[in-house]
Each structure stands twice: as structure tokens, then as C-alpha cells.
Amino acid sequence: xxxxxxxxxxGTVLLAYYFEYTDTFPVHIQGFFCFDKAYSKPYPGxxxxxxxxxxxxxxxxxxxxxxxxxxxxxxxxxVKTEGAQEKTIVTADCCYFNPLLRRxxxxxxxxxxxxxxxxxxxNAGQVVTGNQTPHFLSxxxxxxxxxxxxxxxxxxxxxxACTGNPYLVASARKSFPSKDAALSFYSAIYTVMYVTLVxxxxxxxxxxxxxxxxxxxxxxxxxxxxVTEHRNHWNDILAGFxxxxxxxxxxxxxxxxxxxxxxxxxxxxxxxxxEPPTGLPLLSLPRVESPLEKLSGLQVRGGGSxxxxxxxxxxx
Numbered sequence: 001x002x003x004x005x006x007x008x009x010x011g012t013v014l015l016a017y018y019f020e021y022t023d024t025f026p027v028h029i030q031g032f033f034c035f036d037k038a039y040s041k042p043y044p045g046x047x048x049x050x051x052x053x054x055x056x057x058x059x060x061x062x063x064x065x066x067x068x069x070x071x072x073x074x075x076x077x078x079v080k081t082e083g084a085q086e087k088t089i090v091t092a093d094c095c096y097f098n099p100l101l102r103r104x105x106x107x108x109x110x111x112x113x114x115x116x117x118x119x120x121x122x123n124a125g126q127v128v129t130g131n132q133t134p135h136f137l138s139x140x141x142x143x144x145x146x147x148x149x150x151x152x153x154x155x156x157x158x159x160x161a162c163t164g165n166p167y168l169v170a171s172a173r174k175s176f177p178s179k180d181a182a183l184s185f186y187s188a189i190y191t192v193m194y195v196t197l198v199x200x201x202x203x204x205x206x207x208x209x210x211x212x213x214x215x216x217x218x219x220x221x222x223x224x225x226x227v228t229e230h231r232n233h234w235n236d237i238l239a240g241f242x243x244x245x246x247x248x249x250x251x252x253x254x255x256x257x258x259x260x261x262x263x264x265x266x267x268x269x270x271x272x273x274x275e276p277p278t279g280l281p282l283l284s285l286p287r288v289e290s291p292l293e294k295l296s297g298l299q300v301r302g303g304g305s306x307x308x309x310x311x312x313x314x315x316x
Contacts, residue, residue: 009113016116019123027173028130031157032137034149041134041230043168052225057180060218061187065111068191072198073104107256111190114251118186118244122179125239131176134230139164139172178232181223181240188219189248197252197259 018024032039047054077100133139140162142149147156162169192212199208223237252258 009109012113012116012120016119016123019120019127025124025127027127027170029159030130030132030173031155032132032140032142032161033152034142034144034147034154034156035152036137038233039132039134039136041138043135043138044229044231047231050225050229050231052180052222054180057184057222061115061183064215065187065191065194066108069104069107069111069194072194073100073107076198077103107194107259110251110256114186114190114247115183118182118247119179121243121247122177122182122240123174125177125243126174126179129176130173131233131236133172133175134233136169136172136175139168175232176236177239177243178223178226178236179240180226181219181232181237182244184219184222184244185241186244186248188215189245190252191215193248193252194259 044050141164142156142161143163147158147161148154149156192215195208195211195215219241223232223241226232227234227237
């Protein structure tokens with residue numbers, strides 16, 4: 001079973017790689033209207049010049065959940081009592097896993113799987129739809145005269161309409177959903193659910209809500225920056241939020257069961273006779289026996305004809 005999970009993980013990483021760094025899945029070429037103001041925003045420059053560059057976003061998406069899970073699991077392991085801790089897991093009578101290491105690998109492994117899955121969903125949506133970014137026409141640089149654009153209602157479907165950099169044009173066709181927004185919100189929702197369900201704070205009631213709001217605010221801030229820099233539309237950001245949040249909620253609820261401890265099956269206790277409730281006086285009811293129950297038969301002693309008395313006793 002463990003090796004099967006490794007195969008699934010490797011396949012997910014490989015598929016995400018093909019979507020991200022190869023042309024195996026070509027982008028759908030969608031037409032556009034002449035002089036469309038929705039796609040005529042100025043070109044904001046390379047992604048690295050953004051206020052939320054991919055390097056920063058991906059670093060936070062990787063680092064914040066990892067550090068949070070490590071701190072939470074180590075603290076939870078050493079704070080719990082001896083009886084509440086998980087027992088050592090034995091596999092095939094040869095492999096011994098510390099419960100602390102087991103939970104860390106489990107939660108981070110599921111998180112990594114969801115991260116690549118979110119990347120696949122976002123890239124697949126961009127490839128299938130081919131929706132343009134707000135700066136598409138600035139990157140496309142169409143020759144309106146050669147295309148015969150006389151009115152804004154003229155729709156261009158020619159694949160050779162763009163004269164700009166082919167790489168920039170291809171990137172400008174990948175807008176829906178926003179991958180950065182999807183990854184940011186996936187990371188935030190996963191971490192927020194972990195903090196809410198695992199961390200037990202007794203000193204103050206504002207620690208967990210504050211931490212959760214900060215994480216969600218960072219994810220929303222990434223979307224706002226991309227909209228203000230004309231790199232995505234609002235519907236692209238909302239679609240990314242829905243994609244990342246849905247994947248995180250599914251993994252937490254259905255795959256790792258809300259970060260609960262693994263309970264080992266304990267033998268059922270033997271049935272016990274019910275005891276009378278304490279604090280109530282015992283009531284003794286009169287016991288009535290049938291006269292026939294005490295009836296003694298005739299007894300013959302020796303060979304004589306002496307008969308014993310028939311005793312009938314009634315106890316009340």
C-alpha cells in the first residue's frame with residue numbers, strides 16, 4: 001500500500017511538471033474583439049517584477065505550513081500524557097515508525113500531494129479555457145489595419161493575429177483560474193484547518209483566530225496584487241480561491257480525517273452485571289413460595305409403617 005501511494009505521488013508530480021514546463025498540452029487559442037478595453041491594460045512586466053513574485057509566493061506556500069505542522073506536532077507529542085500518545089506502529093515485523101515522525105510525514109505528505117494537485121487543476125483550467133489576461137492585447141500587439149478592424153464589434157479568430165513575443169502571448173492566454181491565487185488559498189485553508197483542529201490554547205481565545213486571519217489575509221492579498229497589476233481578472237482570482245479551498249477541505253475532511261489521532265482497536269470489556277444506583281435504599285420485597293415446593297414425600301424407615309409428617313411451610 002505504501003509503494004502504491006508513492007506511485008500516485010510520483011505520477012502527480014510528473015503530470016504537474018508536464019503542465020508547467022512543457023508544451024505537451026497546448027493552450028486553447030481564443031479569439032478577441034478589436035480594441036477590447038477589458039484586455040487592453042498595459043503590460044505589467046515579467047512575473048518576477050511583481051510585488052508578489054512567484055518565488056515569494058511559492059516560498060511562503062511551502063514554508064508556512066511546514067513550520068506550522070512541525071511546531072504543532074512536536075509540541076503536541078511532548079505535552080500529551082503517556083496514555084494519550086499513539087503507540088509505535090509496526091509494519092511487516094521489521095519497520096518501526098515513531099508516532100511523531102509518522103504524523104509529520106502523513107500531514108506533510110498529504111499537503112504536498114494537494115499542492116501538486118492544485119497546480120494540475122489550475123494549469124488544466126488555463127489550458128482548456130485559454131482566457132486572456134487584462135494585458136493580453138498589449139502582449140499580443142495585433143495589427144488592426146491588417147486584420148481589418150473597423151469597429152470594436154469585429155471578432156478576430158486568426159491564430160496569426162498576434163505579432164508580439166510568442167512566449168508572452170502564450171502566457172497572456174493563461175488567466176483562468178489564477179494559479180497563484182489557488183496555491184495561496186489552498187495553503188491558507190489547509191494551515192488554518194490544522195491550527196483550528198490541533199492547537200489547544202488555554203491562555204487566550206484570540207491566538208488561533210488571529211493566526212488564522214493573518215494566513216487568510218496573506219492569501220487574499222496575493223489575489224488583490226495580481227488584480228491591481230492587471231495580471232488577472234477578479235473572476236480568475238475567485239476561481240483560484242474556490243479551487244484551492246475545495247482541494248484543501250477535501251483532503252482534510254476525507255483523507256486525513258480532520259487530523260485526528262489513530263485509535264487502535266481495544267478488546268471489548270466483559271459484560272458486567274448492573275449494579276444498583278448508589279444513594280438509594282434497597283427495598284426488600286416479601287418472598288412467597290408455593291406450598292407444593294415444600295411438600296415432602298412419605299418416607300419409610302426400615303420396614304415399618306411409620307410415615308413422616310407432611311410439612312408445608314409458607315414463608316412470608
